[in-house]
Amino acid sequence: MKCRNWIAQTAGDPRRYACGKTYSKPTISTQKFPAAKRTSAGNLKKRSPQLRRHPGHGAVKVRSYWETDNWKTEAAELAERFPQLTIRPDRDRGGITITGRLPVTNDVEYSVSIELSPGYPRVVPVMRCDPQEVEPLRDRHINEQSGEACLCVRSELRLHWPLGSSIAQFIDRLVTPFLDGQFYYDTQGHWPAERQRLHGVPGIIEAYRDFCTQLGNDSLETIEQLMRLLARKNNPKGHELCPCGSGGRLRNCHADAIKQLRHVIEPEHAMLDLRDCFPGSAR
Numbered sequence: 001m002k003c004r005n006w007i008a009q010t011a012g013d014p015r016r017y018a019c020g021k022t023y024s025k026p027t028i029s030t031q032k033f034p035a036a037k038r039t040s041a042g043n044l045k046k047r048s049p050q051l052r053r054h055p056g057h058g059a060v061k062v063r064s065y066w067e068t069d070n071w072k073t074e075a076a077e078l079a080e081r082f083p084q085l086t087i088r089p090d091r092d093r094g095g096i097t098i099t100g101r102l103p104v105t106n107d108v109e110y111s112v113s114i115e116l117s118p119g120y121p122r123v124v125p126v127m128r129c130d131p132q133e134v135e136p137l138r139d140r141h142i143n144e145q146s147g148e149a150c151l152c153v154r155s156e157l158r159l160h161w162p163l164g165s166s167i168a169q170f171i172d173r174l175v176t177p178f179l180d181g182q183f184y185y186d187t188q189g190h191w192p193a194e195r196q197r198l199h200g201v202p203g204i205i206e207a208y209r210d211f212c213t214q215l216g217n218d219s220l221e222t223i224e225q226l227m228r229l230l231a232r233k234n235n236p237k238g239h240e241l242c243p244c245g246s247g248g249r250l251r252n253c254h255a256d257a258i259k260q261l262r263h264v265i266e267p268e269h270a271m272l273d274l275r276d277c278f279p280g281s282a283r
């Protein structure tokens, strides 16, 4: 037994336990991480980097899409299907540019430039024609300022080119039909009527009107409700009202149709469409 006096003296001392035992630092074995060894030349031999205990806190290098096997497969398919096109990396943007001439008929072809941004394939490629060949006109579905081709309305893009499709499919399904349209314009003086979407807001509404046929109601009110629903990041719950206007719960009404539409129309696109068509409705 220690005397009271001794406890009082050691009580505040962090190096001693109350029982009087001295606290000693735990010893850390250095066996696992041997210190740097001297080589026969007397120089300190560096430990291999894998042995470092803290492998650095710097940014992890993210592999770009262009280094993945997916892109290699896409590029191989493109080279096989369209050997006349050139693929080159765009060092400034970190993207890829595809240029060359694409045939429309046996003796007619157009120059194209297709830019893939570093965000590809999430970000849709931008296509341009040679302004010498194809005059940048709204009636030719080309943005007169940027020269960008308007290949289809935003909401229908993933219908034509679903996520996971290749760049060769992008050319087949969007670029080639667009060039067919240019050839038609060159020969007939106007865009082929059967493939025409109206410009701007009416064109967007028209596309949604087609989507809404699945809901059995293509009124403007239904289109607005549908856009609002598609613009949401999270899936709607079954107890919510169906946008078709029946007054029924989604789960008892058009849940399957909505699920399909959410699969082909991206929320960001639906939000942009909502802003364009119903500016008061978009937050």
Ligand SMILES: [Zn+2]
Pocket: 215, 242, 243, 244, 245, 246, 253, 254
């Ligand atoms: Zn419904």
